Amino acid sequence: MSKTPQAVRGTQDIFGADAEAFAFVVETFERVRRLYRFRRVEMPVFEKTEVFARSIGETTDIVSKEMYSFEDRGGESLTLRPEFTAGIARAYLSNGWQQYAPVKLATHGPLFRYERPQKGRYRQFHQIDAEIIGAAEPQADVELLAMADQLLKELGITGVTLHLNTLGDGDSREAWRAALVEHFRAVKDELSEDSQERLEKNPLRILDSKDRRDRKFVADAPKIDQFLSDDARAFFEAVTSGLDAAGVKWQRAESLVRGLDYYRHTAFEFIPDEGSEAAGKLGSQSTILGGGRYDGLMESLGGAPTPAVGWAAGIERLAMLVGDGKEDRLEIAIAAESREREADAAEAVVLFRRLGFRTELFATGSPRKRYDKARKAEPGILISMDVRDGKPFQNWLGTYPDVDPDRKAVKAFSARWELPEDDHYE
Secondary structure, three states, X not given: OOOOOOOOOOOOOXXXXXXXXXXXXXXXXXXXXXXXXXXXXXXXXXXXXHHHHHHHXXXXXXXXXXXXXXXXXXXXXXEEOOOOHHHHHHHHHHOOHHHHOOEEEEEEEEEEXXXXXXXXXXXXXXXXXXXXXXXXXXXXXXXXXXXXXXXXXXXXXXXXXXXXXXXXXXXXXXXXXXXXXXXXXXXXXXXOHHHHHHHHHOHHHHHHOOOHHHHHHHOOOOOHHHOOOHHHHHHHHHHHHHHHHHOOOEEEOOOOOOOOOOOEEEEEEEEEXXXXXXXXXXXXXXXXXXXXXXXXXXHHOOXXXXXXXXXXXXXXXXXXXXXXXXXXXXXXXXXXXXXXXXXXXXXXXHXXXXXXXXXXXXXXXXXXXXXXXXXXXXXXXXXXXXXXXXXXXXXXXXXXXXXXXXXXXHHHXXXXXXXXXXXXXX
């Protein structure tokens, strides 16, 4: 007998309660994005490798170590998408979506990164994503953050706080970057190997280092506030005052950065509070949802300067926080207890489903056991269809007002089989 192939490491088969929690996250996201009038987009799973190399940056770990890239039969280098933003930016430019600017876009689906699998992190994983492209005003940042905050609340995720920082405008960021290089260069030999490499290529990322060797030098590193222009300062103040007005709880996180040069102004992450239930499930330093403003990205892909801001969140990680997903309750079960009534039972199932009731047919196996199988499914209403004394007989069990308060099912069933309403109940 041949051996059954196993799933590829870093992938998962999602079933049962886990699948229901996953679906709950997606369904809630879809409902909330409609409230905020974000337009749904579907993106290719793979792009030309240059889309990610140019937008994410050649020096990042994602591009240099984690991308699934391959050469197709035509000799072109393609990459499975490791994130959504670069592909959305490419689509915005190549499809002429500038005509709709400012445009609010939302999507979700699988992403791929070759990294060490761990709790809540996979090589094929899934994200929800929201972007506003073409809006330079701080109100766009506020709207996105209010949307994210509402999403988490509607998912029932508590004990989470928005951590917020500003990266300033282009001039502010460049002055800050130069000061950081000077600061860390003075202690280069004492930094971790990763930070020594980042010093010349991506110095802002040193601020994000968790290595103990780096932390003592990060603590007294120059702060962005020393270099903010008046415009950048006013932008950040508009974002924070807007969040206060929207009732979004936030705290300043001066070490929160985005290393790539095209990021500007707002950077943010929603992080579990110390000691919260969310921290217990994911860890207190785990990011649940994160993003920022990336006003310089379009230029890296050959487009005109275009303001944009967005966020993304891992569906698997959110699903871990929403609790055990419960499959939808079976509202109506129909058991055909004789073969003569199987066609009637199948017709009744179609009738109830068209009326919007979650309905299941039990008409396989021994007719004597079908009723017991239906009962074990714990439906709100159980209908038995049988033949007794040579005549069709139906029996309706259950507290139907809980399932059918408007009596739609009662009336439809009674009318189809010409029964006085309520005469067929026990």
